[in-house]
Amino acid sequence: MTTTDIGTLAATLRAVLGAEHVITDRQELRTYECDGLAQYKVIPALVALPGTAAECAATVRACVDAGVPFVARGSGTGLSGGALPHADGVLVVTSRLRAIREVAPADERAVVEPGVINLQVTRAATPYGYYYAPDPSSQQICSIGGNVAENSGGAHCLKYGFTTNHVTGLEVVTPDGDLVRLGGRAPDPPGYDLLGAFVGSEGTLGIATEVTVRLVRLPESVRTLLAAFPSTDEAGAATSAVIAAGVVPAAIEMMDALAISAAEAAVRCGYPAGAGAVLIVELDGPAAEVDAQFAEVERLCRDNGAGEIRVAADDAERALIWKGRKSAFAAVGRISPDYIVQDGVIPRTALPEVLRRIAELAARRGVRVANVFHAGDGNLHPLVLFDDGVAGQAEQAEEVSGAILELCVEHGGSITGEHGVGMDKVTFMPRMFTDDDLDTMQLLRCAFDPRGLANPGKVFPTPRLCGEVPGRRRGAHPAQEAGLAELF
Amino acid sequence: MSGDVLAALRDAAGDADAVRPAGAGDAVAGVPARYRAAPGSTEAAAAVLRVAAAHGLAVVVAGGLTKQDWANPPRRLDLVVDTGRLTGVVEHAAGDLIVVVRAGTRLADLPARLAPAGQQLALDAPALPGGAGATVGGAVAVNTSGPRRMRYGTVRDLLIGITVVRPDGVVAHAGGKVVKNVAGYDLGKLFTGSYGTLGLITECAFRLHPLPAAGGYVRRPVDGEAEAGRLVAAVLGAQLVPSALEVHAPPDGGVEVAVLIEGTPSGVRERVAATRRLLGAAATASDTPPPWWPAYPWRMGDVGLKLTAALSGVPGLLTAARAAGRRHGIPVRVSGSAGTGVLYAGLPGAARPDAVARIVADLRAATAAAGGHAVVLTAPAAVRDRVDLWGPVGGLELMHRVKAQFDPDARFAPGRFVGGI
Ligand SMILES: Cc1cc2nc3c(=O)[nH]c(=O)nc-3n(C[C@H](O)[C@H](O)[C@H](O)COP(=O)(O)OP(=O)(O)OC[C@H]3O[C@@H](n4cnc5c(N)ncnc54)[C@H](O)[C@@H]3O)c2cc1C
Ligand SMILES: Cc1cc2nc3c(=O)[nH]c(=O)nc-3n(C[C@H](O)[C@H](O)[C@H](O)COP(=O)(O)OP(=O)(O)OC[C@H]3O[C@@H](n4cnc5c(N)ncnc54)[C@H](O)[C@@H]3O)c2cc1C
Numbered sequence: 024m025t026t027t028d029i030g031t032l033a034a035t036l037r038a039v040l041g042a043e044h045v046i047t048d049r050q051e052l053r054t055y056e057c058d059g060l061a062q063y064k065v066i067p068a069l070v071a072l073p074g075t076a077a078e079c080a081a082t083v084r085a086c087v088d089a090g091v092p093f094v095a096r097g098s099g100t101g102l103s104g105g106a107l108p109h110a111d112g113v114l115v116v117t118s119r120l121r122a123i124r125e126v127a128p129a130d131e132r133a134v135v136e137p138g139v140i141n142l143q144v145t146r147a148a149t150p151y152g153y154y155y156a157p158d159p160s161s162q163q164i165c166s167i168g169g170n171v172a173e174n175s176g177g178a179h180c181l182k183y184g185f186t187t188n189h190v191t192g193l194e195v196v197t198p199d200g201d202l203v204r205l206g207g208r209a210p211d212p213p214g215y216d217l218l219g220a221f222v223g224s225e226g227t228l229g230i231a232t233e234v235t236v237r238l239v240r241l242p243e244s245v246r247t248l249l250a251a252f253p254s255t256d257e258a259g260a261a262t263s264a265v266i267a268a269g270v271v272p273a274a275i276e277m278m279d280a281l282a283i284s285a286a287e288a289a290v291r292c293g294y295p296a297g298a299g300a301v302l303i304v305e306l307d308g309p310a311a312e313v314d315a316q317f318a319e320v321e322r323l324c325r326d327n328g329a330g331e332i333r334v335a336a337d338d339a340e341r342a343l344i345w346k347g348r349k350s351a352f353a354a355v356g357r358i359s360p361d362y363i364v365q366d367g368v369i370p371r372t373a374l375p376e377v378l379r380r381i382a383e384l385a386a387r388r389g390v391r392v393a394n395v396f397h398a399g400d401g402n403l404h405p406l407v408l409f410d411d412g413v414a415g416q417a418e419q420a421e422e423v424s425g426a427i428l429e430l431c432v433e434h435g436g437s438i439t440g441e442h443g444v445g446m447d448k449v450t451f452m453p454r455m456f457t458d459d460d461l462d463t464m465q466l467l468r469c470a471f472d473p474r475g476l477a478n479p480g481k482v483f484p485t486p487r488l489c490g491e492v493p494g495r496r497r498g499a500h501p502a503q504e505a506g507l508a509e510l511f
Numbered sequence: 512m513s514g515d516v517l518a519a520l521r522d523a524a525g526d527a528d529a530v531r532p533a534g535a536g537d538a539v540a541g542v543p544a545r546y547r548a549a550p551g552s553t554e555a556a557a558a559v560l561r562v563a564a565a566h567g568l569a570v571v572v573a574g575g576l577t578k579q580d581w582a583n584p585p586r587r588l589d590l591v592v593d594t595g596r597l598t599g600v601v602e603h604a605a606g607d608l609i610v611v612v613r614a615g616t617r618l619a620d621l622p623a624r625l626a627p628a629g630q631q632l633a634l635d636a637p638a639l640p641g642g643a644g645a646t647v648g649g650a651v652a653v654n655t656s657g658p659r660r661m662r663y664g665t666v667r668d669l670l671i672g673i674t675v676v677r678p679d680g681v682v683a684h685a686g687g688k689v690v691k692n693v694a695g696y697d698l699g700k701l702f703t704g705s706y707g708t709l710g711l712i713t714e715c716a717f718r719l720h721p722l723p724a725a726g727g728y729v730r731r732p733v734d735g736e737a738e739a740g741r742l743v744a745a746v747l748g749a750q751l752v753p754s755a756l757e758v759h760a761p762p763d764g765g766v767e768v769a770v771l772i773e774g775t776p777s778g779v780r781e782r783v784a785a786t787r788r789l790l791g792a793a794a795t796a797s798d799t800p801p802p803w804w805p806a807y808p809w810r811m812g813d814v815g816l817k818l819t820a821a822l823s824g825v826p827g828l829l830t831a832a833r834a835a836g837r838r839h840g841i842p843v844r845v846s847g848s849a850g851t852g853v854l855y856a857g858l859p860g861a862a863r864p865d866a867v868a869r870i871v872a873d874l875r876a877a878t879a880a881a882g883g884h885a886v887v888l889t890a891p892a893a894v895r896d897r898v899d900l901w902g903p904v905g906g907l908e909l910m911h912r913v914k915a916q917f918d919p920d921a922r923f924a925p926g927r928f929v930g931g932i
Contacts, residue, residue: 129744129823130882152748174693187697188668197909204905208821209852209883211654211665211704214904214929215913219667219700223693243750263606269629269721309752312778368689372606400691401607437692444694455694456684463675463683464696470912482695489916 029068032089032113036071039081044119046070055114058099058106059161060447067094067108074119076194076202076232083230084200086113092476095226097138097166101173102364103445105225105481115230117168123147124233131238132191132208137168137231144236153238156183159441160349168231174223176441178274178348179305181399183239185441187222192235195221198228198472208235220467225443226478228471242307245273246317247341250329251298255279255394257328258300259374262398264323265304266371270316272399273307276348279378281393282355282406283347289354292347295331302329302398303348305341351395352406359391359408361417363424367431368440371401377430381405384426388419392427402440403431429454444482452484462487516566517546520590523558524550529596530559537591539571540584541892549593553674553682553713556592560711561680563590569922570678572707574649575617580811581653581888582706583900586926594648597713600624602688608719609671609688614648614712621647630719633663635805648712654704657805658755658771661850663720666703672716673699675709678918688716701913707924708932709917723773726754727783730769730801731794736833739766740826742790743849746770747822749789751782756850759803760829762842768849769801808844809857814867815889818847818854818874824881825849831877832856838873839866852883864893871898879903901929 029047036045046052047069056064068091073079086093092112099106108114117138124134128151133144141162144155158177159165165175171193176185183189192206205218212218221228252258258277265272278286280299286292294301304320306313324332335341347354355362369377378394385392385407393406405427409420428438428451438444438451452461461483469489471477479486520530529551533544546568550556563570568589594615601611605628612621621632634650635657645655651673656665663669672686675698685698702712733739739758746756755771768790772782787794809815820828829845832854836843841862847854856874858867867890874885887900904910907930914921914932926932 127821127823130821131747132821174697176691180691184664184668185691185693187700188664203909206905207882209819209824209878209881211656211817211819211853211884212905213884213886213901214906215705215709215910216667216700216703217906217909217913219697219703223697240747240750240752266608267606269724271721309750309774309778309782311781312752312774315775315777368691370604370607370609370689372604397691401689402691435687436689437687437694439694440689440691441693448694452695455687459681460683460685461695463677463681464685464698466916467696467698467701467913470909470916 028089032085032091033069035085036069036082039085040071040073040078044072044074055096055099055108055116058096058101058104060102060104060445063104063107063446065108065110067114068111070114070116072116072119076196079115079230079232080196080200080202082113082115083196083198086476087198087200087474092479094478095168095172095230097169098140098164100161100165101169101445102366102442103439103447105173105443105445105478107446109479117166120232126151127208128153128238130208132235133238134233134235135167137166137171137234139167141165141167141170148238149241152241154241155189155236156239157186157189160352167234167236171222171231171234172224172226173441173443176402178276178397181275181397182271182273187219189237190218190222190234191237193218193221193231194233195229195231198474198477202232206235225445225482227468227482229477244310244313245305245307245341246313247303247305247335247344248321249294249333249344250302250304250324251295251331252300252302252329254299255378256375258302259398261302261324261327261329263372264327265320266399268319268323270306270320272304272320274303274305275399276303277301277396277398278348278351279394281391282351282395285354285358285393286347286351288357290346290350292343294347298330303344348395355393355406355408359410361409361411363407363420365403365405365407365424365427366439366442367403367428367436369401369403369431369434369436371398373434374398374401377403377434380430381427384423388423390416390420390423392423401436446481449482449484513545516562516568519562519566520546520548520559523562524548524555525558526551526555529555533591539573539588539591540580542584542588544571544591545589547591547593549596551596553676556597556711556713557676557680557682559592560676560678563922564679567920567922569925571924572648572652572711574615574646574652575644582927583895584926585924592711594646601714603628604688605630609690609716610719611672611688611714611716612647613714614646616647618645618647618650619643625719626722629722631722632669632717633659633720634666634669635659647715651703651712651715652705652707656853658757658848660853661756661848662754662773667700669717670699670703670715671718673702673712674714675702676711676713678710678923686716690718706928708914708928710923725776725779726771726773727779727796727798728769728771728800729783729786729790729794729796730767731790732765732767735766736826736830739768739829739849742768743825745789746786747850751786751789753850755848757804757846758829758849758854759801759846760833760844762836762844767801769804771800803846807855807857808846812860812891814858814860814862814887814891814894816856816871816874817886817888818856818878819883820852820878820881821883822852824883825852825854828854828877828881832874835870835873839870841866841870843870860891864897867894868897875902904929
């Protein structure tokens, strides 16, 4: 894209959005050069900050007319480079779309704009006795639009499900620039479940401009314990025993010795000294159920080798137990100059085997791996620690991190449980899916985005040619103009 | 020519017995077919569908055939693909709470496999006489759900992986067999409720739930729709966490509300008692469900509708449905999941089509006002001719584009689905 083209597009967008909401100054553009995966940086050609859904649609239409790719961005906390800008494209930022339109406890729904911060939804619903269940650790900063795009999870999704289970309606700007409503407050809208297909599509099927979410009744009782084990083997066995007993905890989280020591160094959470692993187990629901099951969980932890078990007596003690876990990612910064946050999934029963293999991998490459995971559903977050100052360590760490994903696939798991594919894991998609699988997924993409303008280069390693592009297309194929043509 | 096609299909299936000329009994909603194939594996099904593609055959997938009278009849039909030989559990990983099962497996066969491990596939659906043969693929394709959706969700919440054969005979997978997984598009969602219009589902992976140790029902007759609404709201606002919250409204008899509580024995005892207190003196508790639970409020040959609403709109919808029946002189029977905003309505099959059409119009207005939809699931031919079964659908243009990508020649169940898809 030439400077004149961008100049023309900028002029169009200024007329639509107002000059102050179109950024072309290089220094200002830098603010948006990366998301939470900061090793990749691209400066976008232009940043647009629409203030309404209609402005967002007009922005996309202007991109379509100019044949320019666009990338949506919420809070930029994504960990897979999903919101990494396109050098010749427009970054559409939702930070002005922050209104909570309605909290409707009688419908158990809230209607919000995409830039609304996850935790704000719960804050708005709490006075009515409700909350928004999906709780990514980034919930104080990440946006609902980003959550929708990533199908984000959280510690409590073991019992309550992921974003996809909590979104009942969307308004989206399609990659044609049309505003379309999918679903609403009522369940089961007729027709194909395009809402379900959109959630988790990482900004490649359009931009969400309004989200209707399910609100969940605040539980009557919440009980939390922290159990220390000699090693991750015992902690894993205790997790299995809890699940086998038919208990569905709100959360079961595990940390290994290295992760514990990092958390200790960072936030002094005071976890039992010398523990080889800790489990955090939280139960919630009607008091009559929680009390009976909590006693059972305590017993199962003891039977499986738990030493100290701490039971939170009140909210303050519960917060202290969670503090170590919630700070774990950032905390490893205290014990290592550099680290990679990995996100993979295994069948939970493969945990002991996979942890052993990870330890072997790390030892062979001379790096350390701290393990933090959502133990209930087998979602691993290995933190691969390295020192970029030591020649070759970054490469070793990358290799270990990649090999961990191979392990996940080998055990019938997934290359990502919640952080998404983005651009980071594009090359791993063929490990998990056949060419035909990827081709079939892209049929959906072709239906939504035949020009391939919505967040190109993400999720899929090779774009698919979509055949006839309906309407609004002019001149050469935009992918050609965007310099992607030789890929086909 | 047709002999050639038959031979090619047989060849593809790898088993001569798997393919035969269709008989009168293979007609789908009155539309006769030419061939019937029952492939025994995903690969054989793919080979059969490649032949079907080469010969431009129109295809309808048949599971247990319990819901072939749902939706519109296909515009044309050559080949019925029967999933009756695509059966069995591929994998039950009890420790991981998942099951992988072939699409032709009967739902009714799963408990024998899962219950010994204390687990369940938490899909229930209202029963119809003769419907016990419903298959996994059929339940996914039609997206049926029952009372316990309130606690466990529906197919879309439980399906974690899917294997399909596309109309061009290409085999594709999406999702996997772990519950938590965001790699790639969630094609399982796309195929859920697609009525066989995007391809053949051959295998599904589901998340399982532990069987609750105990359960109990509390029911109570109520004085009209308004009181039903008040009690439903009270149960939702309390701390009872029911697995189901149903309402039952026969055309002239009294309205009833019923609650299912599941959990630990002691917990259920306390919560059942609390539910009784909440519902008042007229409430009774029992270990068994009310006789009307869980059944669609219609019989074979009747008109059956699914009505949805935002939760706060449920009492109004119930009122409107019964009033529409009285206004047009037709008994309307309503029941469903008041706690999730899904109701079903049944009208006698003998009712005059024009009167049915007027009631459907009233119900469409009432559901639209409540933020939902009224879909005619099943109806006699005379009624189908008069009413649009699906009603208004949001995002229809995109749906046409999805269909055009998956099935460009419109060979899979043409005309069955929304907007003539
Ligand atoms: C410390 C930390 C902890 C984290 N913990 C978790 C966790 O526990 N669980 C978890 O799942 N994730 C976690 N994450 C990852 C991240 O927070 C989530 O993926 C989050 O949903 C991203 O939201 P965002 O608003 O920052 O989106 P961005 O990073 O801005 O964008 C993410 C993706 O969404 C797309 N997008 C954004 N807005 C829209 C929209 N309106 N319409 C369409 N597409 C859009 C973008 O194009 C991009 O592909 C964590 C991240 C950090 C930094
Ligand atoms: C325990 C239990 C009991 C049940 N009992 C009953 C009952 O007694 N009565 C009842 O009516 N329902 C019952 N159900 C509901 C059942 O889930 C649905 O009726 C089901 O949708 C019908 O399945 P079928 O195999 O009969 O489908 P069919 O009637 O054969 O097909 C229905 C539609 O799905 C499509 N389809 C079927 N299989 C596939 C496939 N593999 N791939 C793509 N498309 C396909 C067909 O083309 C058609 O459009 C029960 C459910 C459960 C869990």
